Amino acid sequence: MKVRIKFNKTGSMKFIGHLDVMRYFQKAIRRSGLDIAYSQGFNPHQLISFAAPLGVGLTSDGEYMDMQLNSFFSTKEAMQKLNQEMNDEIRVTNYVALEEGSKNAMSIVAAADYLVSVKDGYVFPENYQQLFEDFLTQKQIIMRKKTKKSEREVDIKPYIYHVAFHEEDFSKKTGQPIKGSVAQQYENGKKIYLQITTGSVINIKPELVIEAFCKFAGIEYEPFAYQLHRLELYGDLHANPKADKEEYIKNRELVTLDSYGHLIEE
């Protein structure tokens, strides 16, 4: 049977890269005693997969991992077993069972929420909210986007779904409450909430949006000046990868990745 867990990542764990987080979970699952399934052969590996790699330096409330189990525990029990093996800076926050034959998390990721906080000690315009509103009134926001193979110009504007500067406001726009976030708070209080396209079809990184904004505002983009924090990952109930990009975006119906499964009662 297949389950999906949700976890967060904060503090010094932001320096641990994606592959090492995978290793961390592989070992934690072994310690926890969950009945994980293995592949066949001389070098069996656990049947687990992650939704969307988180870059080094980012923190998150919205990480997802799928795993294949031979037998299972209730949500409460499984979370307890896993969290006993976690450190303080990575905690499992949900655990749901998926229907047989469900697509894995990686293939359904369609959008993500981010909180971009300006770190203390860096200059950022006082009127950044007004500037950001102005930034979004542009017809197009053209940025050079690098992929593994090529570099090309993209209009990123259609991929910015929601923007807000306060938590309640953002929640209202996305319809998604923010509870118990592990995001670090900074004294200067300058924050930008973003909902943007993510995933295998189109992927926009929050850095790219900030870089575009800096360009627009005429300030130098300093990569270290922002703490990027992922709040949530969504799938799209209307997803149709074959549709053209515009349609793909227009007809979206976003739901969090854990809403594809159900809690397991004791």
Added chain:
Amino acid sequence: MRKLALSDEILLTVEKPARYIGNEINMVKKDLREVAIRFCMCFPDVYEIGMSHLGIQILYDMLNQRDDTYCERVYSPWPDLDKIMREKDIPLFALETQDSIKDFDFLGITLQYEMCYTNILQILDLSKIPIWAKERGEEDPIVIGGGPCSYNPEPIADFFDIFYIGEGETVYFQMLDLYKEVKASGGTRERFLERAAAEIEGLYIPKYYEADYNEDGTLKRFYPINSYAKEKIKKQVQMDMANTFYPEKPLVPYIKATQDRVVLEIQRGCIRGCRFCQAGMLYRPIRPRDINFLKETARKMLKNTGHEEISLSSLSSSDYNDLQELVYFLIDEFRSQGVNISLPSLRIDAFALDVMSKVQDVKKSSLTFAPEAGSQRLRNVINKGLTEEVILKGAMDAFQSGWNRVKLYFMLGLPTETEEDIEGIAILSDKIAREYYTIPKDQRNGKVNIVSSTSFFVPKPFTPFQWTRMCTSEEFLEKQRFLNGKMKEQLNQKSIKYNWHEAELTLLEGVLARGDRKLCKTIYDVYKAGCMFDSWSEYFHYDIWMETFEKNGINPLFYTARERKEDELFPWDFIDIGVSKKFLWREYENAKQEKVTPNCRQKCAGCGAMIFGGGVCFEGKN
């Protein structure tokens, strides 16, 4: 949130920031207000190497079992961070609390190989602890060295306050008790060192000794100049291996360490008596751990780490009496949970092949033999009991079970070596290939693949070859060229790959291994000229080392390419490892006469280690 010593900006700039943040699984956390002694354990190399070392894991666990002591860790900052720390004047810190090393009571440095010596100075320097021990004051940590290289500590004697001669499990607690006592009574650093010298066996305080030299540079006299210091320092040995410390919850790093597995030390010491092997002499007598202890420990360690592999560690696993029972237990218990079992240093026989076929993919794995020398004559000289017959038989058995990859390890430059011996390496490699091709074509598994590697022989203290002359770099390279030519002449040369080592690093290792106190200044100057991470070829500057030797009036060949006289006083002779110098000389004579000495289980050779009162010396004698 956990405090970190380095800023986000720095951590996101350097390679592998996980090296510096600590907080690994099973990291020990303590309340500093409840701790009297702060100890920082250091492996002076990069994190991934240091985290793979079992000895530190044992000591970390052992010291932290004391409520009054908090043992933390530090490893060498990689050159990228080293540069930033110097530019921004950031002091070196321990991983656990991220506090400056300078605030600790002790800095313990493990000495696993000679080529880490400049890294020790890097650690001291970045910690802002005076590099020279004599310049340290009451506020500085006590710097203590231990591990294999402490059996000749003289080339680095001036940088340490104490060397711990022996196995870590023995006198650390006594030392910490003494430290607390002296501190409580308002005693000074000096008072502690004097009492340590006088009251605790195995602790060597280098500044309490002086060396006089003969005109030819050899040691004339080595003597204590402090009334508390002992003439001889006795190696401390843990005799009760069943009831000693072993970490049930070893640290699990976030990034992949070189040794990413549970390591189970099944025994300490070796019965074989190979004459080039320092560990084989230092850790006598052989002391096996109890099989039930090992089974239980394996279970706990796998459970507490989540590692997917377990490796048995010892100098010669095949000599562990209960090996079969242990290995089959591990396979039966853990194989179904996806745990891989790795068995280094195993003699290839029917048992080994059975185990290997169960835990490895025959198509992908290889057989390993370490004949060390190419001819039977030279194998007798070094007392390596492996014969050509055994190798060919083992290889053939394996070939018939489907293996087709073989790795062979040899040394060049062994005492008495001739061209015939060297050619023997090529011939033996070829013979194994020929053996393979005697199998009918339709029954064999494609081509055979033989990898022969040679390293250069470095004579080490406390071995029968401690008197012997080491080759010069030119001689080494000539031997290598000669062998490479011979490899090309073999019938199956296309199936044989020949790998070799760098000669320059070997020369340096030779100098430091049998060096004396005169080398401290050179090591200091070399470090000041920018050398560190010498064992990493991209950071090794042979030219700087050579220039610095010259500036200091040191001829490296004095330490390497010089046959010593029987009665020469060695810089390490003040250490008593139990094995006597007389025995070592006798073994050197046997070597020259190509005489084999039976192993400890066959016949006691009277090496002197019986004085420890246990282990193989008393096996079956009760």
